[in-house]
Amino acid sequence: MNLDAYHGFAHAASPVGAWVLGFAVSVMVIAMVLMVIYTIRQGRPDDRRGTVETDAELISPPMWMKGRVGRWHGRYQRRILTSRSGFISNESLANGTATLAERWMVVGIITFMFGFFLMFLGMGLLTMDDNPVVLLMSVAVGIWVFNIFKRTYADYRAAKNRVATRNTPGNSAEKGPR
DSSP states (O other): OHHHHHHHHHHHHHHHHHHHHHHHHHHHHHHHHHHHHHHHHHSSSSSTOOEEEEEEEEEEEOOGGGGOOOOOEEEEEEOOOOOOOOOOOOOHHHTTTTHHHHHHHHHHHHHHHHHHHHHHHHHHHHHHTTTTTTHHHHHHHHHHHHHHHHHHHHHHHHHHHHHHTTTTTTOTTTTOOO
């Protein structure tokens, strides 16, 4: 079987894959840094800050000991140095009450996920000559990311419809004493 055409294409796609991989990693790092800065500056400290949490749960034994012993009970402690939280709902995005910073956080998450897909695509193009199966991994990651975006957009459209029906003139929420 003559694979000269495939190897020629793979050799030409390799530098493109390197550029795509470099771009994707750069975009992911920038998006992550900006999201961390936003979380540190805009997130609200919660009551877990400075506490020590102790969890008691079942721990599975190592694989080489399976069958010789039952379940292990263990306890572990973790100290919460800082804890910040915040929540951006689909309702706030749909009705326009989300702040500009919250909207940019959503854009950052979308950008990070797209960069994650591009990273796998770049690795697939870069190693296509040596291992063509890696390119299939980028297809699988692309399908996974597409399904996440599809579900998220469906949730956003449902929230948009709820906001639209709530804001109709004949709705009972708007009726009040006249």
